[in-house]
Amino acid sequence: xxxxxxxxxxEYTHSLDTKKxxxxxxxxxxxxxxxxxxxxxxDNCLFMYPMxxxxxxxxxxxxxxxxxxxxxxxxxxxxxGAVEVDIDSAGRxxxxxxxxxxAGLNTKVVLAGVQDRxxxxxxKTWTExxxxxxxxxxxxxxxxxxxxxx
Amino acid sequence: xxxxxxxxxxEYTHSLDTKKxxxxxxxxxxxxxxxxxxxxxxDNCLFMYPMxxxxxxxxxxxxxxxxxxxxxxxxxxxxxGAVEVDIDSAGRxxxxxxxxxxAGLNTKVVLAGVQDRxxxxxxKTWTExxxxxxxxxxxxxxxxxxxxxx
DNA sequence: ACCTATTCCCCCACTTCTTCCCACTATCTT
DNA sequence: AAGATAGTGGGAAGAAGTGGGGGAATAGGT
Numbered sequence: 001x002x003x004x005x006x007x008x009x010x011e012y013t014h015s016l017d018t019k020k021x022x023x024x025x026x027x028x029x030x031x032x033x034x035x036x037x038x039x040x041x042x043d044n045c046l047f048m049y050p051m052x053x054x055x056x057x058x059x060x061x062x063x064x065x066x067x068x069x070x071x072x073x074x075x076x077x078x079x080x081g082a083v084e085v086d087i088d089s090a091g092r093x094x095x096x097x098x099x100x101x102x103a104g105l106n107t108k109v110v111l112a113g114v115q116d117r118x119x120x121x122x123x124k125t126w127t128e129x130x131x132x133x134x135x136x137x138x139x140x141x142x143x144x145x146x147x148x149x150x
Numbered sequence: 151x152x153x154x155x156x157x158x159x160x161e162y163t164h165s166l167d168t169k170k171x172x173x174x175x176x177x178x179x180x181x182x183x184x185x186x187x188x189x190x191x192x193d194n195c196l197f198m199y200p201m202x203x204x205x206x207x208x209x210x211x212x213x214x215x216x217x218x219x220x221x222x223x224x225x226x227x228x229x230x231g232a233v234e235v236d237i238d239s240a241g242r243x244x245x246x247x248x249x250x251x252x253a254g255l256n257t258k259v260v261l262a263g264v265q266d267r268x269x270x271x272x273x274k275t276w277t278e279x280x281x282x283x284x285x286x287x288x289x290x291x292x293x294x295x296x297x298x299x300x
Numbered sequence: 301a302c303c304t305a306t307t308c309c310c311c312c313a314c315t316t317c318t319t320c321c322c323a324c325t326a327t328c329t330t
Numbered sequence: 331a332a333g334a335t336a337g338t339g340g341g342a343a344g345a346a347g348t349g350g351g352g353g354a355a356t357a358g359g360t
Contacts (some may be wrong), residue, residue, distance in 0.1 A: 007208065009232040011248050015348070019308080023347055024292050037248035044223065089310065091348085106257075115212060119230070133223045134252075140224045144214075165338075169318085173337055239320080240337080318345075328346075329334075 006031050008113030013123060016106045017047075020100060023092040025111055028118060032087065038099060038120070040081035043129065046095075046103050046120040053116045054082075095120075157184075158263030163273060165257045170250060175261055178268060182237070188270070190231035190250060193279065196245075196253045196270040203266050204232075245270075283292040 012025040024032065039045035050059060061075055063136040081102070085093045095105065108123035121129075163177040170275070174182065187204040191197035192211040199207065211228060220260065229250070235243045258273035294300045 006234075007229075009229050009234065010246070011230050017349065019349090021308095021348090026346060042217075088240065088308095092347095094308075112226065114226055114229045115208075119226070129223075129273070130227075132229050136189075136192075136220070137224065137227050140220060140227075142191055144221075169337065169339090171338090224341060242337090244318080303358105303360090305356100305358080307354105309354080310352095312349105314347105314349085316345100316347080317345105317354105320341105320343080322339105322341090323348090324339080325337085327334100327336080330332090 007115050008032075008115045008118055009115075012111045014109055014111060015111050016095065016100070016105055017107075018079060020095050020097070020112075021088075021092045022095055022109060023121070024087065026091070026111060026117075027143075028111070029087070029091055032118070035086045036093065038083050038085055038093070038095070039078055039101055041097065041119060043124055044122075047094075048120060049116070052082075057116075064082040070123060079135065097114055157265055158268050162261045163215070164259055164261060166245065166255055166259050167257075171238075171242045171246070172245055172259060172261075172270070173240065174237065174268075176241070178242055178261070178263065180238070182268070185234060185236045186243065187232055187234050188243065189228055189251065190234070191269060194250055194253060194275060195272075198243075198268040198270060199266070201207050201234075214292065231283045231291055 005022075008028055008031055010025070010027060011092075014023055014025070016022050019098045032048075032050045035051050037051065039047050039049075058079070061078060081099065083096055085096075087093055103120060104122045104125065105120070106122065110121040110123050110126040112119045112121065112126070145150070158178055158181055160175070162177075164173055164175070166172050182198075182200045183202075185201050187199045187201065187246055189197050189199075209254055211225055214225055216222045216225065229243070231249065233246055235245075253270060254272045254275065255270070256272065260271040260273050260276040262269045262271065262276070263265075291300065
């Protein structure tokens with residue numbers, strides 16, 4: 001299913017000001033539209049989806065089995081934290097207090113485009129995560145190559 | 151799969167200027183078009199793809215689930231590291247700060263054509279890598295010969 | 301229901317980085 | 331030797347990110 005030609009990619013460091021405003025990178029704005037959904041993400045970051053994309057993602061989550069306690073928990077984790085936020089005239093969003101706390105955000109924030117979502121990270125957490133991943137990347141590529149995914 | 155008649159081949163040393171601009175070898179330009187994607191590569195270099203080629207790669211990555219920690223990490227590594235850059239009137243691209251840092255680039259940079267992509271290396275890292283590989287090449291050939299790959 | 305206090309949003313100003321354009325040099329060609 | 335072409339460098343206009351003030355809206359308490 002192809003929605004748009006562009007996907008969200010790239011890494012940008014922006015700052016969260018005292019009013020909890022966060023400006024989005026210019027490159028993301030057209031793709032994101034004027035309203036987004038922000039939610040708790042995995043690995044201690046936030047996920048931000050364009051509205052169109054969010055609907056697909058929410059649907060996928062709903063299709064996960066209700067019977068299992070762990071997927072039920074996973075659902076709650078993602079869905080209960082979701083907020084619809086609109087983008088102001090300067091291309092900024094307002095990050096709710098509880099999400100800011102969840103991701104441990106302070107002034108320095110990293111916005112990372114990953115396919116159909118943007119991830120919002122505390123800068124320090126991000127760099128730590130990245131160095132950890134970089135070490136594994138070569139081995140990972142090899143493994144994916146073996147199963148023919150790449 | 152070859153789409154065009156030319157493959158990207160050859161090795162060139164160019165310089166990254168103070169504005170993080172990098173001119174592409176003339177030989178690559180027609181093949182690359184006027185827009186490319188640059189991303190984190192393996193072995194500490196950067197990969198540069200023509201748009202057409204990138205789309206294939208990106209599609210493969212889409213199939214990796216974000217529910218698993220390792221593929222999630224690999225996705226972040228590649229996708230958040232990717233940038234769509236266009237080539238200016240002088241045939242140069244702009245290398246983002248974080249990619250420059252990742253590959254440890256300074257002024258001397260090597261551009262190496264590898265089939266359907268161009269790799270961008272710190273010159274020193276490149277020469278070191280090459281000498282290391284050359285030593286292994288004989289042994290490698292033997293191994294590949296044994297399993298009938300060559 | 302009213303007043304107060306806080307949050308939020310729009311607008312404007314400032315600063316820094318990017319982008320575009322032009323110019324210089326070196327090398328290769330004719 | 332002159333001309334062309336590739337690679338490199340720098341200056342100036344423009345845009346993107348950031349920060350703050352004031353008015354509107356919302357919530358909360360009495």
